[in-house]
Amino acid sequence: MPGALIEIRRPYSESEEVAIIDAVHGALVAAFRIPPGDKHVRLVVHEPHRFACPPHLAEPERATMVAIDCFAGRSLEAKRALYAEIVGRLEPLGIPRPRHHHPA
Numbered sequence: 001m002p003g004a005l006i007e008i009r010r011p012y013s014e015s016e017e018v019a020i021i022d023a024v025h026g027a028l029v030a031a032f033r034i035p036p037g038d039k040h041v042r043l044v045v046h047e048p049h050r051f052a053c054p055p056h057l058a059e060p061e062r063a064t065m066v067a068i069d070c071f072a073g074r075s076l077e078a079k080r081a082l083y084a085e086i087v088g089r090l091e092p093l094g095i096p097r098p099r100h101h102h103p104a
Contacts, residue, residue, distance in 0.1 A: 001034075001038055001040060001070075002028055002032060002034060002038075002040070002068055002069060002070035002071075003040040003041070003042075003068070003069045003070070004024050004025070004028065004040065004041040004042070004066060004067070004068050004069070005041075005042050005044065005065075005066070005067045005069070006020060006021065006024055006041065006042065006043045006044070006064065006065070006066050007043075007044045007046060007051065007064070007065040007066075007067075008020070008043070008044070008045050008046065008051075008062075008063075008064050009045075009046055009048045009051045009053065009060065009061055009062070009063050009064075010045070010048070010061045010062065011045050012045075016093065016094075017043055019093055020043060020090065020093055020095070021041045021043055023086070023089035023090050023093060024041055024066055024086055024089070024090075025039050025041050026085070026089055027082055027085030027086040027088075027089050028068070028082065028085075030081075030085050031078055031081040031082035031084075031085045032070070032074065032078060032082060048060075048061065051063065051065075058096070059096055062094065062095055062096055064090065064095045066086055066090075068082065
């Protein structure tokens with residue numbers, strides 16, 4: 001019974017918020033093979049001044065954090081698959097793929 005917390009810096013429409021929740025849940029079902037009905041996902045919208053993010057982001061208003069709370073024991077492969085599933089499912093919803101920033 002993994003739980004997920006999604007935190008965003010801007011409001012979306014109700015249907016967009018449901019799609020974001022469904023994307024993260026779908027990633028958990030695909031990568032961790034949880035039952036589809038085992039859905040424990042929360043979405044929190046923050047005022048931008050309450051959600052600091054790196055200054056290099058091209059679209060800071062779309063900064064998104066996803067935290068997964070689950071029991072220990074998942075393989076590194078499963079965790080990597082979950083990350084790839086989450087990123088791949090959120091990108092079509094307008095949430096940019098994380099870019100690693102290396103300061104000069």
